[in-house]
Amino acid sequence: MPAQSRPSGAEFAIEAEDLHRTYLTRTGWLRPKTTEVTAVRGVSFQVRPGELFGLLGPNGAGKSTTIKMLNTLLLPSSGTARIHGYDVARDTREVRRRIGYVFGGDRGLYDRLSARDNLRYFAELYGVEPREQKARIAELLDRVSLTGRENERVEGYSRGMRQRLHIARGLLHDPDVLFLDEPSIGVDPVAARDLRNTVADLRAMGTTVLLTTHYMAEADQLCDRIAVIAGGAIRAFGTPGELKSRVGTRDVLDIEAYGVTEADLAPVRALRGVLSVSVEEQGARQTVTVQSERGSNLSREVLAALSAARLGRVVNREPTLEDAYIAIVEETSAAESAESAESAESAVSEQHEEVAA
Numbered sequence: 001m002p003a004q005s006r007p008s009g010a011e012f013a014i015e016a017e018d019l020h021r022t023y024l025t026r027t028g029w030l031r032p033k034t035t036e037v038t039a040v041r042g043v044s045f046q047v048r049p050g051e052l053f054g055l056l057g058p059n060g061a062g063k064s065t066t067i068k069m070l071n072t073l074l075l076p077s078s079g080t081a082r083i084h085g086y087d088v089a090r091d092t093r094e095v096r097r098r099i100g101y102v103f104g105g106d107r108g109l110y111d112r113l114s115a116r117d118n119l120r121y122f123a124e125l126y127g128v129e130p131r132e133q134k135a136r137i138a139e140l141l142d143r144v145s146l147t148g149r150e151n152e153r154v155e156g157y158s159r160g161m162r163q164r165l166h167i168a169r170g171l172l173h174d175p176d177v178l179f180l181d182e183p184s185i186g187v188d189p190v191a192a193r194d195l196r197n198t199v200a201d202l203r204a205m206g207t208t209v210l211l212t213t214h215y216m217a218e219a220d221q222l223c224d225r226i227a228v229i230a231g232g233a234i235r236a237f238g239t240p241g242e243l244k245s246r247v248g249t250r251d252v253l254d255i256e257a258y259g260v261t262e263a264d265l266a267p268v269r270a271l272r273g274v275l276s277v278s279v280e281e282q283g284a285r286q287t288v289t290v291q292s293e294r295g296s297n298l299s300r301e302v303l304a305a306l307s308a309a310r311l312g313r314v315v316n317r318e319p320t321l322e323d324a325y326i327a328i329v330e331e332t333s334a335a336e337s338a339e340s341a342e343s344a345e346s347a348v349s350e351q352h353e354e355v356a357a
């Protein structure tokens with residue numbers, strides 16, 4: 001998109017200003033009740049043209065809701081957002097011309113058509129000039145490394161190939177800004193590496209990318225800057241290096257384990273010097289990660305506390321982006337629990353005061 005077609009003075013590719021979004025949900029059948037869910041509460045950030053920006057957060061954090069507001073699929077309850085200076089609520093057409101949206105999963109492609117025919121179909125839909133279509137499709141197939149496979153039906157494609165075709169689809173109308181919502185979900189490690197190369201190439205070509213992913217190594221490798229969102233609000237901003245430096249003064253212990261329960265973890269959490277304990281499950285195998293104050297040398301105590309479970313390899317390692325992310329999300333949920341305990345307490349004392357009066 002030529003720069004002169006943007007409103008003057010638009011310094012940022014994406015700007016979100018105090019975005020809020022609430023959903024009304026109806027529950028119950030006999031006595032239906034409407035409840036309000038606040039998915040996004042005051043999200044603000046800016047993305048510079050050509051930047052690869054990561055929006056990371058746990059399930060239900062508000063990532064998809066934020067992206068849907070930025071790409072005009074959902075109106076904000078309050079707050080504003082702009083794409084290259086165009087308001088997402090007012091200038092919908094201008095915004096849509098400048099953005100592409102790629103989401104993970106199986107939807108959005110025609111299985112019985114070839115990759116080329118899928119792209120031809122969507123090129124028509126997106127209004128790509130007929131005389132430009134052939135060259136554009138060939139260029140995109142090349143960019144996502146599907147040249148040579150373009151005439152095969154998509155139903156025979158691997159998940160990674162489908163994802164790359166999704167990206168080609170999202171780029172057909174040459175958007176300035178591409179939203180990539182969990183592109184590597186369910187993709188095997190080799191295909192995920194190819195996908196990462198495709199995403200890195202986008203950035204090299206000057207496309208602004210807003211990426212959501214649950215894979216921290218991917219975010220670490222690809223993103224220029226990252227925002228961590230939890231409970232509908234941004235909890236941390238920075239380059240991967242800046243976020244990692246938040247936990248740079250911690251020791252991290254990874255313990256391979258089988259059959260560890262929440263109750264087994266309580267004594268580990270209670271050890272002096274322990275800052276965070278998390279468990280990742282891969283089938284029956286678990287990895288218990290314990291972050292502690294640097295130099296606290298807690299391996300022996302931690303292993304003793306977990307002695308009820310079957311344990312395997314134990315590794316002391318340097319903190320990663322994933323450790324920083326876990327620390328940020330845990331701090332948020334601890335603060336939220338303290339806040340809700342406080343408000344429950346004040347509600348009880350208000351009730352007592354009422355009764356006394």
Ligand SMILES: Nc1ncnc2c1ncn2[C@@H]1O[C@H](COP(=O)(O)OP(=O)(O)OP(=O)(O)O)[C@@H](O)[C@H]1O
Nearest residue numbers: 023025037039057058059060061062063064065066
């Ligand atoms: N259409 C909807 N109606 C009601 N509540 C919704 C709706 N969509 C999302 N929510 C709620 O809003 C909150 C934020 O959801 P959102 O999908 O934005 O999170 P997310 O960070 O994208 O999560 P995930 O990583 O699981 O995709 C959640 O509590 C979710 O249950």
